[in-house]
Structures are given as C-alpha cells and as structure tokens.
Amino acid sequence: MIILKAMNSHNIMLNMLIFMGAAVIAVPLATRLGLGSILGYLIAGAAIGPWGLKLIWNVSDILAFSEFGVVLLLFIIGLELRPGRLWNMRRDIFGFGLMQIIFCMILLSLPLFLRGVGSMQVGILAFGFALSSTAFAMQILTEKHELNTQYGRASFAVLLFQDIAVVPVMIILPLLAQNGQSNGFMSILPGVVALIAVLVGARYLVRPFFRVVVKAKSRELFTAAALLLVFSVASLMETAGFSMALGTFVAGVILSESEYRHELETSIEPFKGLLLGLFFIAVGMSMDFGMLQRYPLFIPLAVLTLMALKIVAVYLAGSLFRYDAETSRNIAF
Numbered sequence: 001m002i003i004l005k006a007m008n009s010h011n012i013m014l015n016m017l018i019f020m021g022a023a024v025i026a027v028p029l030a031t032r033l034g035l036g037s038i039l040g041y042l043i044a045g046a047a048i049g050p051w052g053l054k055l056i057w058n059v060s061d062i063l064a065f066s067e068f069g070v071v072l073l074l075f076i077i078g079l080e081l082r083p084g085r086l087w088n089m090r091r092d093i094f095g096f097g098l099m100q101i102i103f104c105m106i107l108l109s110l111p112l113f114l115r116g117v118g119s120m121q122v123g124i125l126a127f128g129f130a131l132s133s134t135a136f137a138m139q140i141l142t143e144k145h146e147l148n149t150q151y152g153r154a155s156f157a158v159l160l161f162q163d164i165a166v167v168p169v170m171i172i173l174p175l176l177a178q179n180g181q182s183n184g185f186m187s188i189l190p191g192v193v194a195l196i197a198v199l200v201g202a203r204y205l206v207r208p209f210f211r212v213v214v215k216a217k218s219r220e221l222f223t224a225a226a227l228l229l230v231f232s233v234a235s236l237m238e239t240a241g242f243s244m245a246l247g248t249f250v251a252g253v254i255l256s257e258s259e260y261r262h263e264l265e266t267s268i269e270p271f272k273g274l275l276l277g278l279f280f281i282a283v284g285m286s287m288d289f290g291m292l293q294r295y296p297l298f299i300p301l302a303v304l305t306l307m308a309l310k311i312v313a314v315y316l317a318g319s320l321f322r323y324d325a326e327t328s329r330n331i332a333f
Contacts, residue, residue, distance in 0.1 A: 078254075081256060095321065107310075214260075
C-alpha cells in the first residue's frame with residue numbers, strides 16, 4: 001500500500017512537471033511568434049499527448065478537471081457585470097445573439113442537406129456548429145484588452161446568449177427523443193430547481209456566510225471559502241444536468257453588488273489562470289491526429305467551410321443589426 005501511494009505521488013508530481021515544462025516552453029515561444037498564448041497551450045498539449053511524445057495518456061480525466069477553469073472564468077466575468085449593466089446589454093444579448101444563431105444555422109444547414117443528412121439531424125448539428133467556445137473567445141479578447149470595445153461587448157453578448165440558448169435546447173431534445181411525450185420536460189426540472197437555488201442562495205445566504213469567514217481574519221480561509229462557493233455551485237448545476245459555467249456566471253452577477261466582490265475576484269484570479277491554461281493544454285492533448293491522417297482532405301476542407309460560413313453569417317447579422325463594417329468584421333473573426 002505504501003509503495004502504491006508513493007508511485008501515485010510520483011506520477012502526480014511527474015505529470016505536474018510535464019504540464020508546467022511544456023507550458024513554460026511552448027507559450028512564450030508562441031507569444032513571441034505572435035501566435036498568442038492559447039495556441040501555445042494547444043501546441044504544448046499536442047506535444048505531450050497521445051499523438052505527440054505520449055508522456056500523458058489520461059486526457060479525459062484531465063480535461064474534465066480542467067473545465068473548472070472555464071467555470072472560474074465565467075464567475076469572474078459575472079462579478080464584473082452588475083445586473084444593471086447586464087440589463088443594458090439585453091438588446092445585444094437577446095437580439096444580436098439570437099440573430100447570430102439563426103443566421104449561422106441557416107448557412108450551416110446547406111452543406112448538411114447536400115450531404116443527405118435528415119432534417120432533424122440537420123437542426124441539431126447546425127445548432128451545435130453555430131455555437132462557439134466561450135473559454136477561447138473570452139481569453140483572446142482579454143489578452144488583447146478588447147473586451148470593453150464595442151465588438152468585444154457584442155462578442156461577449158453572443159457567447160452569453162449561446163450559453164443561455166442551450167437550456168431550451170435541452171428541453172427540446174428529450175421531447176424529440178421521446179416523440180413529444182410530456183415527461184420530456186421533467187428531465188430539465190432538476191436544472192431549473194438548481195438554478196433557482198443558486199439565485200436564492202447567492203442573494204440571501206452567501207453574504208452572511210462570508211461575514212462569518214471574514215471575522216476569522218484569514219486570507220487563506222477566504223480563498224478556500226471562495227473556491228468552495230464556486231465549485232459548490234458548479235457541482236450542483238452539473239448534477240442537475242445544466243451548464244456549470246452558466247450557474248457560476250449567474251452567481252457572479254448576483255454577487256457583483258456584494259461588498260466582497262473585489263476580494264472574491266482577487267482570490268480566484270490565480271486559480272482561474274492556472275486551470276484555464278490546463279484546460280487549453282488538455283484540449284491540445286485530446287486532438288485526434290489519427291482522424292486527420294484518415295481524412296487528410298475532408299477535415300481541412302470541412303474546417304475551412306465551417307469557419308467561412310460562420311464568418312459570413314456573423315458579419316451579415318452584425319450588418320443587419322446596424323454595426324459598422326469594421327465592428328461586424330471584428331465580431332465575425
């Protein structure tokens with residue numbers, strides 16, 4: 001038993017050294033070449049993963065754990081968005097966000113129909129392809145200090161609407177799978193209850209909880225309490241079948257008017273950076289280069305087609321939403 005524990009401890013330490021070494025080498029190099037830190041993390045993950053040097057294999061476990069970086073990112077974004085500011089963005093969120101989804105789905109449906117995909121499958125696939133990665137887009141906007149620009153705010157509004165849009169889709173999909181049976185709505189009931197619990201708890205229970213924590217006058221205890229809050233909300237939402245990131249974002253927005261907002265942001269920021277870096281590395285590790293070898297022409301062509309159609313769809317949506325040409329172009333790219 002002692003030998004097994006020592007081996008496990010050695011494996012954990014070795015994995016940590018591999019992750020940190022790969023990041024320290026790849027990220028500064030990619031940044032110096034003008035590629036950005038995200039691509040550096042992806043390259044690092046691809047290099048140490050199953051299709052690279054094969055230094056680490058348990059990609060799925062690492063990816064599942066590292067997703068907490070995205071959770072922390074959305075919580076901090078929520079802390080910076082007070083309810084009043086969020087309400088002022090409602091036109092961009094529910095107007096432009098919805099228009100972007102519709103335009104992307106329309107254009108993305110065309111190649112799917114041409115390949116003979118059924119109508120129901122086309123709807124599901126087009127919606128999935130219309131979504132974008134909040135973690136990737138927000139990290140890029142943050143690195144370039146563009147989140148407070150017009151196109152940065154519009155891009156965030158689109159990403160936020162996409163996270164919200166997943167909820168009704170989760171209602172529809174069980175109904176389709178069960179041929180419209182009414183008990184499909186029961187599948188999302190736990191998620192609705194969990195979201196209400198987050199709203200009520202963040203509004204009425206969190207402040208008294210942190211008052212008790214602050215009285216201990218321990219910075220480490222406050223940090224632990226902040227992480228406990230975020231991970232508890234994330235676990236509750238995941239157990240209920242809803243998005244962890246959406247739940248923590250809602251909690252962050254409600255706590256944005258709390259007197260502990262700055263302390264919460266300061267305590268969580270270092271962990272967010274580390275876990276986000278781990279998330280991007282895990283994504284790089286999970287890339288299946290074997291599939292690229294099997295379909296060397298189809299995959300690059302499909303990727304380019306997807307990107308081109310989404311750029312056109314978002315640009316058209318931005319133009320119709322009366323953004324100028326430069327803003328629409330920046331949002332699209």
